[in-house]
């Protein structure tokens with residue numbers, strides 16, 4: 001987004017501020033659809049956890065996307081955003097059976113990922129088809145915390161437990177209508193996807209009632225110019241070809257599902273922050289901003305790289321800075337970054353803040369969450385108010401002491 005536009009939005013809505021470019025989300029969605037256009041039945045289910053703002057959900061709904069939810073609350077947000085029930089999938093991990101009951105009563109598609117719940121499900125809902133999350137035992141993902149398909153991961157039912165699955169479903173007469181996996185996030189190498197695909201298709205072959213195969217997501221997006229990213233077009237060609245071949249072997253036109261989060265929304269987002277202090281030490285020049293790990297925790301939690309630019313002085317002489325937050329923890333957004341010369345009061349932009357950014361934010365240090373603005377077809381819309389002191393007090397119960 002243009003620096004002038006970003007500056008004018010800060011002027012209008014204040015700082016810190018999340019800004020999303022909805023046209024970029026549309027472009028990414030269409031890129032995904034085009035990459036897999038040769039597949040007859042394709043469904044994109046946006047991974048809602050990446051960004052749950054109702055208006056982002058509506059943009060995706062209007063494009064024809066479905067959603068992937070991991071909590072009953074996400075399911076309810078999707079209903080509120082106007083998604084058809086049939087377009088909402090629920091893929092929880094380790095939730096209570098009460099939550100599964102609620103999802104059943106709402107009528108959404110359910111994917112289960114452990115035997116305990118499969119047993120309870122089979123007993124209570126013998127006539128309701130269900131899909132299963134499989135752990136393919138493939139190591140993939142940008143870092144250990146976001147790798148979910150390896151043998152030590154809590155997610156999915158192991159590929160070594162297929163016989164056990166068959167025993168449980170035959171005990172209750174449960175129909176398995178789909179097979180699912182999600183091996184991690186920030187996966188650059190498409191060979192990892194293709195390897196996991198083969199494993200998942202082999203599992204699908206074990207059941208003759210399959211209607212869809214869900215390959216999850218994990219596509220890596222570029223975090224700065226020239227950065228590598230999953231080649232979605234190449235993957236589209238290779239995976240579509242293999243999927244169509246598999247449908248022939250299976251004797252049915254199955255639906256191919258993906259659940260992208262980052263791919264759809266990461267690049268659309270910017271977090272705009274103001275420089276409170278420029279602090280020079282014998283070693284480092286710090287730019288201390290009016291934000292921190294309470295608004296964007298990815299750099300501290302995963303060592304994630306978020307590109308940082310000086311919106312107020314993009315063309316200034318480049319100098320080295322460590323951009324840090326105002327939280328009483330070591331909340332470094334970026335160390336040793338070459339950025340246009342910074343003066344106190346300047347507005348910096350943390351790029352790629354559309355996914356897992358606001359949705360992972362908190363009130364730590366009793367700070368307010370920022371406002372959110374969406375820019376769509378040249379117009380800007382406030383899509384979430386900045387929090388206030390009342391928000392900090394909400395739900396606190398004060399007793400007379």
Ligand code: LLP
Nearest residue numbers: 047182185186217218219259260261262356
């Ligand atoms: N499907 C399932 C079942 C998932 O658990 C996830 C993400 C996705 C799809 C979407 O994956 P994506 O396309 O966004 O890579 N907070 C971490 C990422 C955690 C992802 C959790 N699951 C981060 O900020 O890097």
